[in-house]
Amino acid sequence: MTKRDLKVKIDELSSAVGTFKGLQIEVGRIYDETWEETMGPTPFPSVGTFRDWDRKLLDRYKPFYMPFCDLCCLCTFGKCDLTGDKRGACGLTMAGQQSRIVLLACCIGASTHCAHARHMLDHLIEEFGRDAPIEVAINTNVEAPHIRLVCGIRPTTLRDLEDALDYVETQLVQLVATAHTGQEGDNIDFESKAFHAGMLDHVAMEVADIEQIATLGMPKGIAETPMTEIGFGSIDTSKAVIMCIGHNVLPSVDIIDYMMENDLFGEIEIGGLCCTAHDNSRYDKRAKVIGPISWQLRFLRSGIPDLIVVDEQCLRTDILIEAEKLGVPVIATSEKSMLGLPDRTHDNPDTIVSDLVEGRTPGALIIEPRKVGEVAVKTVLQVAPKKKDYKVLDYDEISSLAEKCRNCMECVHACPNNLPIMEAVQAAAKGDFEPLGEIYPLCVGCGRCESACPEDFPLITFFNKGAEKRILDEKFSMRVGRGAVTDVEIREVGRGIVFGEIPGVVALVGCANYPAGGGDVARIAEEFLNRRFIVVATGCAAMDMAMTCDKEGLNIYEKYPGNFDAGGLLNIGSCVSNAHITGAAVKIANIFAKRPLRGNYEEIADYIYNRVGAVGVAWGAMSQKAASIASGCWRLGIPVVVGPHGSKYRRNLLGRKENEEDWMVYDARTGNRVYTGPAPEHLFYAAETTEEAIVMIAKLAMRPNDTTKGRAVKLSHYIDLHKKYYGSMPNDLHYYVRRKADLPFTMREEIMEELEKVGWEEDKIAIPDPTLLERMVRRRE
Amino acid sequence: MMAARERLGQTAEIAGPKKAFIIPKPEVAASMIKRSNNPLLVVGSKAAELETGDGDAIDFAIRVSNTGKMSVVATGHLVAEFRKRGAEGIYSMQMMNLGDRLRDPDWMGFDCKGGYDLVAFIGSIYYMGWLVLSGLKNFAPELRTISLERSYQPNASWSLGSMQKKDWKEVLDVIVKSLEEGE
Numbered sequence: 001m002t003k004r005d006l007k008v009k010i011d012e013l014s015s016a017v018g019t020f021k022g023l024q025i026e027v028g029r030i031y032d033e034t035w036e037e038t039m040g041p042t043p044f045p046s047v048g049t050f051r052d053w054d055r056k057l058l059d060r061y062k063p064f065y066m067p068f069c070d071l072c073c074l075c076t077f078g079k080c081d082l083t084g085d086k087r088g089a090c091g092l093t094m095a096g097q098q099s100r101i102v103l104l105a106c107c108i109g110a111s112t113h114c115a116h117a118r119h120m121l122d123h124l125i126e127e128f129g130r131d132a133p134i135e136v137a138i139n140t141n142v143e144a145p146h147i148r149l150v151c152g153i154r155p156t157t158l159r160d161l162e163d164a165l166d167y168v169e170t171q172l173v174q175l176v177a178t179a180h181t182g183q184e185g186d187n188i189d190f191e192s193k194a195f196h197a198g199m200l201d202h203v204a205m206e207v208a209d210i211e212q213i214a215t216l217g218m219p220k221g222i223a224e225t226p227m228t229e230i231g232f233g234s235i236d237t238s239k240a241v242i243m244c245i246g247h248n249v250l251p252s253v254d255i256i257d258y259m260m261e262n263d264l265f266g267e268i269e270i271g272g273l274c275c276t277a278h279d280n281s282r283y284d285k286r287a288k289v290i291g292p293i294s295w296q297l298r299f300l301r302s303g304i305p306d307l308i309v310v311d312e313q314c315l316r317t318d319i320l321i322e323a324e325k326l327g328v329p330v331i332a333t334s335e336k337s338m339l340g341l342p343d344r345t346h347d348n349p350d351t352i353v354s355d356l357v358e359g360r361t362p363g364a365l366i367i368e369p370r371k372v373g374e375v376a377v378k379t380v381l382q383v384a385p386k387k388k389d390y391k392v393l394d395y396d397e398i399s400s401l402a403e404k405c406r407n408c409m410e411c412v413h414a415c416p417n418n419l420p421i422m423e424a425v426q427a428a429a430k431g432d433f434e435p436l437g438e439i440y441p442l443c444v445g446c447g448r449c450e451s452a453c454p455e456d457f458p459l460i461t462f463f464n465k466g467a468e469k470r471i472l473d474e475k476f477s478m479r480v481g482r483g484a485v486t487d488v489e490i491r492e493v494g495r496g497i498v499f500g501e502i503p504g505v506v507a508l509v510g511c512a513n514y515p516a517g518g519g520d521v522a523r524i525a526e527e528f529l530n531r532r533f534i535v536v537a538t539g540c541a542a543m544d545m546a547m548t549c550d551k552e553g554l555n556i557y558e559k560y561p562g563n564f565d566a567g568g569l570l571n572i573g574s575c576v577s578n579a580h581i582t583g584a585a586v587k588i589a590n591i592f593a594k595r596p597l598r599g600n601y602e603e604i605a606d607y608i609y610n611r612v613g614a615v616g617v618a619w620g621a622m623s624q625k626a627a628s629i630a631s632g633c634w635r636l637g638i639p640v641v642v643g644p645h646g647s648k649y650r651r652n653l654l655g656r657k658e659n660e661e662d663w664m665v666y667d668a669r670t671g672n673r674v675y676t677g678p679a680p681e682h683l684f685y686a687a688e689t690t691e692e693a694i695v696m697i698a699k700l701a702m703r704p705n706d707t708t709k710g711r712a713v714k715l716s717h718y719i720d721l722h723k724k725y726y727g728s729m730p731n732d733l734h735y736y737v738r739r740k741a742d743l744p745f746t747m748r749e750e751i752m753e754e755l756e757k758v759g760w761e762e763d764k765i766a767i768p769d770p771t772l773l774e775r776m777v778r779r780r781e
Numbered sequence: 782m783m784a785a786r787e788r789l790g791q792t793a794e795i796a797g798p799k800k801a802f803i804i805p806k807p808e809v810a811a812s813m814i815k816r817s818n819n820p821l822l823v824v825g826s827k828a829a830e831l832e833t834g835d836g837d838a839i840d841f842a843i844r845v846s847n848t849g850k851m852s853v854v855a856t857g858h859l860v861a862e863f864r865k866r867g868a869e870g871i872y873s874m875q876m877m878n879l880g881d882r883l884r885d886p887d888w889m890g891f892d893c894k895g896g897y898d899l900v901a902f903i904g905s906i907y908y909m910g911w912l913v914l915s916g917l918k919n920f921a922p923e924l925r926t927i928s929l930e931r932s933y934q935p936n937a938s939w940s941l942g943s944m945q946k947k948d949w950k951e952v953l954d955v956i957v958k959s960l961e962e963g964e
Contacts, residue, residue, distance in 0.1 A: 066912035070797020727861035
């Protein structure tokens with residue numbers, strides 16, 4: 001269905017009523033029905049449409065709340081103490097307050113992607129017109145699975161994407177309103193609303209990515225995209241260096257265009273941090289990826305950038321202060337992040353350049369991307385030669401500063417990972433810089449240590465110095481983000497995934513707030529690649545996994561192919577590309593299983609939950625966007641594992657495997673209620689260690705629909721990993737072995753020994769045509 | 782003095798109005814454990830990094846387990862290390878799964894003989910222990926929790942105060958000796 005504007009213009013109309021001249025009638029939008037698929041039951045669902053579905057999930061996966069704060073301070077009745085069974089002045093409980101904060105976090109995350117999508121869409125419509133066609137991926141008919149699924153529309157032009165965003169925006173307003181004092185009071189209803197925000201987020205992300213793929217020439221689902229470079233060493237410091245930070249590619253695109261039009265790639269290097277870097281490299285592989293979000297301060301302190309361009313999301317809000325230390329100007333390009341800078345959007349570009357180069361202003365706000373392109377390029381060419389005097393602290397200066405350390409431990413207590421910063425500083429005072437260098441790969445780059453230090457030590461600079469011998473020339477290859485998984489790929493692997501013969505799809509996504517450095521992401525990825533899982537990646541995780549090499553100097557992008565098949569490693573792209581990962585699960589239900597997609601959310605989610613062994617992993621999840629992305633996975637029945645910092649999202653959604661009654665489903669063939677075991681056991685789970693996460697990921701890939709062969713494959717990985725990391729057989733195999741045919745051949749005897757100890761009964765666990773939806777039962781016995 | 786002992790392991794992890802009482806001396810902690818009906822020691826994934834008089838916090842936990850006075854559970858994948866050291870009877874459960882069960886008054890414990898009335902923590906990642914203790918403070922009001930960490934944990938019912946490594950080693954030693962001595 002496509003909506004169209006109806007405009008009727010009549011020069012002269014004579015009727016019984018009279019004669020009208022210059023008559024013009026406009027009827028907003030009318031529907032142009034060309035899509036043959038019948039409309040499903042839930043197009044454009046409202047806040048409460050999927051309440052029953054959400055409650056089915058939340059009955060199994062009850063929230064375990066871990067309040068981050070015992071108070072509510074959102075209205076002037078407060079502060080209210082909600083500890084234990086106390087209620088606030090509005091009557092809200094602690095559980096209600098925690099779920100309310102979860103909802104708000106998801107709304108912020110979804111709004112951020114939606115606002116990003118809207119900003120780009122307005123601009124791209126202006127540039128390419130509303131009728132610009134959408135082509136998202138090669139060999140692909142299902143161009144926008146989330147928009148089809150949720151909205152019930154099939155977008156063909158940029159205009160159609162406006163309808164999807166109009167819907168998301170409207171719903172987000174409804175959701176935020178429910179968090180007002182004296183509205184929702186039930187924590188499970190808050191949780192359901194958080195799921196709704198997550199579902200909306202995946203629509204918004206899909207809009208954002210397909211509009212940029214369609215109009216900016218980014219890769220369209222190509223498996224072997226070009227390799228780009230990542231790391232400090234990827235930047236040619238003999239050139240003037242523009243550092244672009246954020247998520248919205250539009251200003252960077254115009255910088256690249258201006259460089260191309262003026263043949264300046266030989267004089268200027270453009271490098272990016274965070275998702276803008278991904279999207280820059282998708283636009284032009286000559287754009288370098290400096291690193292993830294956590295590298296903002298460390299790259300600034302390297303002294304390398306000659307100009308900073310910020311767009312939106314995940315920026316350091318003190319970027320102006322940092323830029324001033326470095327002696328370089330900042331160009332802000334979004335109304336969402338204006339940084340107090342003067343609006344120069346309508347000024348003459350040469351005047352702006354002159355002011356920036358001469359330091360008459362620390363920066364400029366320029367909302368028009370084309371002007372950003374011209375101003376940035378002209379500015380950096382003049383700033384770079386002037387900035388040559390900038391000097392990074394040398395070893396003697398650091399030693400001298402370090403001697404003033406007060407031994408107060410403030411740095412250690414401020415560090416999210418309690419890294420031994422003070423000890424490293426004290427070693428530096430004695431001329432030993434190695435401990436500072438050891439902090440570097442573990443540091444999340446937040447700078448809280450500096451803020452806490454009573455001596456104002458520039459500790460991030462210290463860490464850089466400690467590691468500089470090995471990092472400055474360090475560069476790695478990273479496959480450029482490919483965008484969506486194609487329909488052809490889905491057709492080829494759908495069967496293997498649904499029957500469990502491909503043991504699972506592991507999505508490594510999200511931010512860089514790691515407990516022990518980004519190397520863990522590469523380790524998790526490789527563990528599953530070696531086991532023939534499909535591994536997909538986006539955002540900072542996709543970058544961090546590039547920065548670990550084996551003995552031959554190869555990283556995982558160089559060792560594993562980029563196609564969506566067993567043992568494939570796919571860099572899907574930036575944050576907004578996450579929609580393609582969940583979209584692939586949706587497409588499996590639609591393309592492989594032929595389930596109708598259009599406005600048919602519950603059935604598709606039920607299919608994915610029971611059949612598609614996908615697991616999301618956000619090892620360094622930090623932001624509200626990560627919360628809403630995860631929430632969109634939960635509603636689709638996809639479990640998500642986060643690192644220990646993810647426990648700060650205030651609650652996990654945990655199953656209780658021993659409660660048999662929690663794991664009953666309908667057998668769609670008979671209508672009988674049958675027990676299928678706890679698969680998947682959890683919906684949202686924070687792991688304490690990487691090893692724990694790896695074992696849990698393998699376990700969460702099991703689904704009730706697994707064939708015996710598929711279950712045997714999945715069990716073999718779960719058992720093998722458990723033995724590897726826990727040093728023993730798992731003690732819960734009786735929940736997952738349904739019949740002897742499920743047993744991996746080589747482990748048969750040792751598993752049976754374990755099962756006999758706990759009185760396992762064959763066929764107690766059913767292998768039905770599983771569904772949580774009674775309406776999906778085809779006939780009753 | 783009290784303020785220093787209440788110094789948090791991470792600066793911003795301030796609790797709400799209800800904060801842990803500081804355990805005034807190690808004998809008090811030992812006494813609470815001995816008087817409880819079914820105590821449990823939770824050993825977090827950082828235990829191997831924490832130096833104690835016995836070696837590290839895993840060795841401390843093995844010694845506690847050997848007293849027979851309390852059950853011991855290792856979180857994360859730490860049980861593998863216990864096994865390497867030949868310890869027997871150590872339970873294994875992930876921190877989130879454990880927190881979720883501890884807040885459930887109907888959970889019958891690892892041996893299915895009844896729930897725990899006192900749970901002590903050592904070796905947890907500071908903020909993760911903070912959060913799980915917050916969950917228990919708010920949703921398991923009948924459960925007494927004790928933090929044996931070197932940094933004050935405000936969400937426990939009772940917590941050791943923050944202290945120097947040397948002092949902490951001594952405190953742990955007094956506790957385990959007291960458990961070994963019995964009544």
